[in-house]
Amino acid sequence: MxxxxxxxxxxxxxxxxxxxxxxxxxxxxxxxxxxxxxxxLIKPIARIIIIVLALIPLLFENxxxxxxxxxxxxxxxxxxxxAWMILLVLLSPFFIRxxxxx
Ligand SMILES: [Zn+2]
Numbered sequence: 001m002x003x004x005x006x007x008x009x010x011x012x013x014x015x016x017x018x019x020x021x022x023x024x025x026x027x028x029x030x031x032x033x034x035x036x037x038x039x040x041l042i043k044p045i046a047r048i049i050i051i052v053l054a055l056i057p058l059l060f061e062n063x064x065x066x067x068x069x070x071x072x073x074x075x076x077x078x079x080x081x082x083a084w085m086i087l088l089v090l091l092s093p094f095f096i097r098x099x100x101x102x
Contacts, residue, residue, distance in 0.1 A: 003093050007100050011035035018093035040098035057084050
């Protein structure tokens with residue numbers, strides 16, 4: 001998994017630029033390449049991927065709880081979901097893909 005490069009000039013997008021584009025209020029924002037100024041849009045499938053990933057700990061609640069118990073981390077179980085969401089935000093630039101607006 002790598003952060004996608006500009007489809008036009010292969011300039012690497014900054015991790016922070018993508019974070020801001022994905023997690024801004026009012027949905028996805030277009031990303032502009034700093035080098036060639038090409039506007040990229042985030043693929044709509046990204047929204048579905050994010051929702052699915054956000055729901056995974058809820059779907060496997062019992063497994064997550066068992067896992068925490070196995071490591072003796074019962075006291076931290078309430079941090080599991082916030083931690084997962086933070087991880088999801090931090091790692092999102094690695095699985096989000098863009099396309100060039102025609
Ligand atoms: Zn570019």
